[in-house]
Amino acid sequence: MPYTYKNQKAVPKLAYLSIFGTSQIHLRNPYVVAMWSAVFPGYGHLLLNKYLRGFSLVIWELFINQMIHLNSAMVYSFIGDIQKAKDVIDIRYMHLYIPVYIFAIWDSYRTTVDMNKIFLLNEKDASTIERLVIKPFEINYLDKRDPIAAIFWSLTIPSLGQLYIHRIFGAFFTLVMTVVLVHFSHFIEAFHYLLIGELKKSSQVLNAQWLLYLPSFYFFTLYDTYMNVVENNKLYDTEQKKFLRKYYQTNSFHLQKGIKVK
Structure with a gap:
């Protein structure tokens, strides 16, 4: 006999829709989440919709990495200049x-x-969520979105894909991060010189310490956007099934085993 809740407010919710986005609990691969945290502390928590902890860890990583000059040391290690890597790193903050x-x-x-x-534990007993939220400054609703379109917009400028799936906090933070990283790494300037054939000037203008943040940041935004679109679509399907069962399925309807429904 399934467990019933005496108080309707005690029914667990696995998703929440607000004007700032949709947060939900769904099955995730712990190793994938841990891998993203290894790539950049905070990314794993952002995948879990734990924004306060995730943003705090990302900002801490930027701060402490800049103090240690870890990325610069990594660049020198990649090119085989181990002594230069030892000289540039600041051991005062390394153990932090x-x-x-x-x-x-x-x-x-x-x-x-x-x-x-x-x-x-709560998948079958979870209550339905509010599928439409209207406030004076924003509207959010549950619908299906195209993962390919989300990937495309994230490829152009990180944060646009998150805006497409209505994740306001994530999009704002990602946009600020994009501006900061591009500005201090001089990536756009280097790319401009590369296009006009000035390879030497392109490499000279780059700031390796800031440039090394970009690959992990860029690919994380792609993965985060795609994953959230897929899970958002699954949530839409789940809520649609609950809605149809509640309002259109009669109590006398029973699906027998062995009968194929076309």
Whole structure:
């Protein structure tokens, strides 16, 4: 006999729709989430919709990495100049970096496992969500979106894909990050000189310390946008099934095993 809730307010919710976006709990691969935290602390938590913790870890990573000059040391290591890598790194802050880095990986993995358990325990009993939210400054509604379109807009400028799926907080933070990283890395200037054939000037204008943030940041926005579109579409299908069963399926309807419904 399924468990029934005496108080309707106690019915668990696995998704929440607001004017700032849609947050939901769904099954995730803990190793994938932990991998993104290893790539850049905070990314794993952002995938879990834990924005306060995720934004805090991302800002901490930027701050402590700049203080240590870790990216510059990595660049010198890549080209085989080990002595230059040792000289550029600041050991005063190095030991502040390691504990937070390991914590971000461990905590994102642990949280993913816990959230998967919550989803599996409450999947059948979860209540429906409000599919339309109208406020004076914004409107949000649950619908299906195209993953390819989301990927396309994220490829142009990071944050546009998140705006397409109505994730306001993520889009704003991503846009600010994009401007900061592009400005301090001088990526646009280097790309301009590369297009007109001035390779030497293109390499000279680049700031390696800031440039090394861009690859992980860019590909994370692509993955985050695509994953959220797919899960948003699954949520739409789930809510649509609940709506049809509630208002259009009669109590006498029973689907027997072995009968194929075309």
